[in-house]
Amino acid sequence: MRRPNTPTAVAITAVALVVVSVVALSVGRYPVPLWHVVGVVTSGAFGSDSVSDPERTVVILVRLPRLLLAILVGGGLGLAGAALQATFRNPLVSPEIIGVSAGASLGGALALLLGLGSIFLVGGAFVFGLSALALLFVLTLGRSGTPMLMVVLGGVVVGSFFSALVSLVTYVADPYTTLPAIVFWLLGSVATATSTKVVIAAVPILAGAAVIMLLRWRLNVLSLGDEEAESLGMNPSRMRWTILVATSLIVAGAVAVSGVIGWVGLVIPHLARMWVGPDHRVLLPVSFLAGAVYLVLIDSLARTMTAGEIPLGVLTAMIGAPVFFLLLRGNRDRIWDHA
């Protein structure tokens, strides 16, 4: 497959995001025709009489925050996954591997267990997500230059530890009140989106994404391995920790508002790399946009397929796994030799 050039690839994914966004605002239990959606969105600028008030309410107050949250979370996870795969020089790494997802889960689960408000839910996910990273840092401290393998193993250790604590929290939770709340939150959803949550997610996700985007070319160099990166004049250890902190911000922000949504951070960067190649100057923006497209699509399915809501974490895996499998089979040689 020929690799598209950078502007083409970014433009195609950006247009795709606009299209699925308009469709996502249109579909649901209260369908709003596509041209009305466009009318609502542009009415601020032009004024539109053809749109009814209920339609305006549904689009602006109900679906728009949810759409924005799906874009932020999906894009953030796609970008974080791509950055981590470069950092660990392994196309099969995902944000779960550094233990931050598990840490953030514990923070959120604790807040739900103690019946604290949504501010504590978000704050807890944040604080514990970042403490997972701090723990990882302490575990690997003192090893000169913190070699990559040590960080990967440390991430597995930290992740397992926090997962065990999450299990403990669900075990002691009241099976009639807090347990269902914790379980549903952990399964992942953007159904409870509000404009406040959008802002809360936007700050860490966009901050982390900005740092990673600024370092996009240096990620190429880091992905060569510590020795080559150092011989070319880069400090690989400092670069790796910068990327880890930035991805932790993204992952903690995403988990805080939407629970644990797996697979996006693994599958999206992988598919993007098969399409545009491994150069992070183009891979990173494409991964962000494609992750956003994917999660908007999945969320639209989640709320329209059945009368109830299907958790996002369930759908991303159910759709992601077979698609990933087929693509791996079709591209076996390419992926394993030089993904």
Add this chain to the structure above:
Amino acid sequence: MLELDDVGFGYEPGAWVFRHLSLTVPSGSITAVLGPNGRGKTTLVRCAAGLLKPREGVVTHDGPIGFVPQARGGAFAYRAVDMVLMGRVRQVGLFASPGRDDRVAAIDAMERTGVGHLRDRQFPTLSGGEQQLVLIARALASDCPMLVLDEPSTGLDLHNQAQILSLLRKLVADGMGVLLTTHHPDQALFLADSVLLMGGPDDVRTGPAAELLTDAELSRLYAIDVHTLTYEQNGNERRAIVTRYGDELD
């Protein structure tokens, strides 16, 4: 110019890979490091390139060193020109991407090593020789006055080996200093101004290539009977080094 002054290194305390090693590689000259496997050749060049911090002594050099590792596929299939561009890390700002100057430097370096036509090929799909030439181009793109290469001709066929040797000769003629390791004494004889023979922690010798690469020294170093043949090429007297196989078990 690259200078190692009384340098010692060991991975474990008390166990030295080498010690009291002094070496000067002036600009416009080649020094070759020879020795059996596992005696510290790679360790030495990593110390020289600044990738390992010596336990004793100091390494000094003017300007950055271009290190050329042994070619390996790598995890991601970057284009050859993108690999070479990565040599510009020192020139590109922290939050910037390479600009026009960097691309010109990269393409110029690829032309110098004769791989300009491979620009858009994916690095892992190149042959071993082509990969080695791309990695040398990457070091050149960094504008370094000194190259350190770890076994640049290992794993290459005869033609590719010759191509690497000619390229290194050309670079040295332009004023580059080169330190390399090799398993080919005859290539060291052809290329190098001086050689370093590493037989073990207490058995390191340096000197002019022509003086040190004798039958006796090489036979002792590799523990196998080594023989020098003399022949004529374009009116010059050349020497080739051959091993006499079959006696090594005695």
